[in-house]
Each structure stands twice: as structure tokens, then as C-alpha cells.
Amino acid sequence: MKPITTLLASAFLALGLVTSSDAADKSTPIRFGDITWESGSLTTEILRLIVEKGYGYPTDTLPGSTVSMEVALARNDIQVIGEEWAGRSPAWIKAEQAGQVFSIGDTVKNADEGWYVPAYVIKDLAPNLHSVADLKQYKAVFKDPESPDKGRFLNSPSGWTSETVNSQKLKAYGLDQDYVNFRSGSGAALDAEITSAIRRGKPVLFYYWSPTPLMGRYDLVRLEEPAFDAQAWKTLTDASNPNPQGTRSLPAKLSIGVSAPFKKDYPELVEFFAKVDLPIDTLNKTLAQMSKKRESPKDAALRFMRNNPQIWKAWLPDEVASKVEASL
Known part of the structure; x- marks a missing residue:
């Protein structure tokens, strides 16, 4: 037999006297995707802390690759992906068009990706290096140790979407004969x-993205590229296209991904998610400290919350913010 409170809640819900969130089961954990990259794992722990301490909902995580988490979100096997690069994955686009998933908010404005060099390279070795169009004259600066007549470009690891894009960009910018397209074995190898x-003060040309610890640790300069063009972008994402056209990468929009049932059942959390705004400079510095101190994402999230109340309090009702603050 159902408890009287459950029967009353069901009756009130049927009559429209309570919202679905009022009747949401606070004993069932909200499952977050267990993101493995630094900014995503930190954001996930910040969200979990607020959901647990401010709103009283238990949470847990489910590991998986980016695509598998997006598929799980569409099935409501997980309910939240803390950092979703919305609109890039075919799995996400398909689920979004079917109304199975939603991207909430604009959590990290000015997130970006592109080709970078350390600032000291421009200052000391390549004073006229401002854009990808200038790289032809500076291939000797970025000399490849195995092919000294060419420069070296550090690409993403094979298998990443960005590796295809960067390889096509080398062709589009007429640099494929001047630079070795060097693919690191992993993200960690690329970082290393x-x-x-940089630690040795050597010139290096590489693909990278933000928010990341690296961006918070070093003074890096992003090389200019042609303005974004949607048709040109299609030629860069297609590895078989023989005539790729140069363009900046698709503008990044970082959001919080939620399942359709979650959006319906937890409107107060959706409202909170929509207000999340992580300043990219603060985020990069937090990530750099997390990496330097070898902190767990959970510990880094706690440090972020303690050090930046002016940021996260703006996302929350006063009552919820007070509960979170008392728990820190």
C-alpha cells in the first residue's frame, strides 16, 4: 500500500495543485555523465554540489565516452551532462531534433579552439606572425626535427573530430607541403x-582549445583565421573532401545537456542551469591550479565555490544560496 503522503501528492499533481518538481522523488539520484576532460569534470562537480546542498537532491555519475553519454542522455539513463559542446555530434543533433535532449544555458562564454603559439615566439622570433596566412614565412622557426626543411604542426590525436578539421585546414591554407602534420598519441601526449x-622556451605551433588548464597557465596567442563560414566548415569536417576551404572553427557553445524527462520533472534545476555563467578567465585559472596541485575535480569545485561566491550566488535564489554557503 502506498503511504498517505504519496497518495496525496499523486492526487494533488493530477489536479495541478503541485508542480512535477514538488513531487520529484528525492530518494532517486540524479545521474550526471562522468566527464573525463578537466573543464567538464570541474563543472560537473560544481553542479552536483549545488544540486545536493542547495536543492536537496542526491546525485551520482555514470562514466562513458562523449557519444555514449549523449546516447544515454537521450534514453534518460543519465539526466545531465555538465558540459555539452552543443550541435557538434551527430548523436546529439539527432536526439535534439527528436526532442529527447535539450541544451540549457550558455555556461562558458568565449570558449574557443584554434591554432596557437606562445607569446614569446612572436616577441622574439616571429614579429610579423599574426595569422595562419603568415605561417609560410616562418616554417623554419617551427622546424620539424625529423624533416628539418619543414615546420611542425602539433595536431590533435587521431580519432578526434578536430584532427580531421586541422588536417583539412593545413590543405586549405596551403601549408600541407610546408608543415609536418604531427599527431600526438593522446591528449596527455599533446599536453606534454x-x-x-614552453618550459624550454622553444617555438611550438599547435592546436588547442579553451577552457583548459594550459590556457590558464601560459601566455598563448591564437592565430587569426578567416571568419567562420558554414559551407567552408562542412569541407573541413569531411576528410574526403579534396578541396577544403579555410575558416575558423564552428563557434563553440557550451551548455548543460539534460534529458527530456529531467527538463519536465525538475524545472527549478533547469532554471538554475540556465543561469550558470563561468567566466572563462576564472575557469582557466581554477583548472590550472587543479592541474598544478593535482586536485580531484570535487576538491577543485569546493575551492572554486569558497573563493568565488559572487559568481555562483548570482545563479541561485537567496534561500538556496544560503544553504550552499552553509555547507562549504
Whole structure:
């Protein structure tokens, strides 16, 4: 037999006297995707802390690759992806068009990706290097140790979407004969290659993105590219296109991904998610400290919350913010 309170809640819900969130089961954990990259894992822990301490809902996480988490979200096997690069994955686009998933908010404005060099390279070795169009004259600066007549471009690892895009960009910018397209074995290997060069004060040309610890740790300059063009972008994402056209990458929009049932059942959390705004400079610095101190994402999230109340309090009703603050 159902408890009287459950029967009353069901009756009130049927009559429209309570919202679905009032009747949401606070004993069932809200499942977040267990994101493995730094900014996503930090954002996830910030959200979980607020959901648990401010709103009283238990949470847990479910691991998986980006695509598998998006598929799980569409099935409501998980309810939240804390950092969704909305509109890039075919799995996401399909689920969004079917009304199975929703991207909430604009959580990190000015998130970006592109080709970078350390600032000291421009200052000391390549004073006229401002855009990808200038790279032809500076291939000797970025000399490849195995092919010294060419420069070296550090691409993403094979298998990443950005690796295809960057390889096509080298062709589009007429640089494929002047630069070795060097693919690191993993994201960690790419980081190690870049960090090693910077620590030794050596020139290095590489693909990277933000928000990341690297951006918070070093003074890097993004090289200019032609303005974004949707048709040109299609030629860059197609590895078989023989005539790729140069353009900046698709503008990044970082959101919080939620399942359709979650959006319906937790309107107060959707309202909170829509207000999340993580200043990118603060986020990059937090990520850099997390990496330097070898903090867990949970510990870094706690430090972020303690050090930046003016940021997260703006997302929340006063009563909820007070509960969160008391828990820190």
C-alpha cells in the first residue's frame, strides 16, 4: 500500500495543485555523465554540489565516452551532462531534433579552439606572425626535427573530430607541403609536447582549445583565421573532401545537456542551469591550479565555490544560496 503522503501528492499533481518538481522523488539520484576532460569534470562537480546542498537532491555519475553519454542522455539513463559542446555530434543533433535532449544555458562564454603559439615566439622570433596566412614565412622557426626543411604542426590525436578539421585546414591554407602534420598519441601526449617546449622556451605551433588548464597557465596567442563560414566548415569536417576551404572553427557553445524527462520533472534545476555563467578567465585559472596541485575535480569545485561566491550566488535564489554557503 502506498503511504498517505504519496497518495496525496499523486492526487494533488493530477489536479495541478503541485508542480512535477514538488513531487520529484528525492530518494532517486540524479545521474550526471562522468566527464573525463578537466573543464567538464570541474563543472560537473560544481553542479552536483549545488544540486545536493542547495536543492536537496542526491546525485551520482555514470562514466562513458562523449557519444555514449549523449546516447544515454537521450534514453534518460543519465539526466545531465555538465558540459555539452552543443550541435557538434551527430548523436546529439539527432536526439535534439527528436526532442529527447535539450541544451540549457550558455555556461562558458568565449570558449574557443584554434591554432596557437606562445607569446614569446612572436616577441622574439616571429614579429610579423599574426595569422595562419603568415605561417609560410616562418616554417623554419617551427622546424620539424625529423624533416628539418619543414615546420611542425602539433595536431590533435587521431580519432578526434578536430584532427580531421586541422588536417583539412593545413590543405586549405596551403601549408600541407610546408608543415609536418604531427599527431600526438593522446591528449596527455599533446599536453606534454606543448608544455615541454614552453618550459624550454622553444617555438611550438599547435592546436588547442579553451577552457583548459594550459590556457590558464601560459601566455598563448591564437592565430587569426578567416571568419567562420558554414559551407567552408562542412569541407573541413569531411576528410574526403579534396578541396577544403579555410575558416575558423564552428563557434563553440557550451551548455548543460539534460534529458527530456529531467527538463519536465525538475524545472527549478533547469532554471538554475540556465543561469550558470563561468567566466572563462576564472575557469582557466581554477583548472590550472587543479592541474598544478593535482586536485580531484570535487576538491577543485569546493575551492572554486569558497573563493568565488559572487559568481555562483548570482545563479541561485537567496534561500538556496544560503544553504550552499552553509555547507562549504
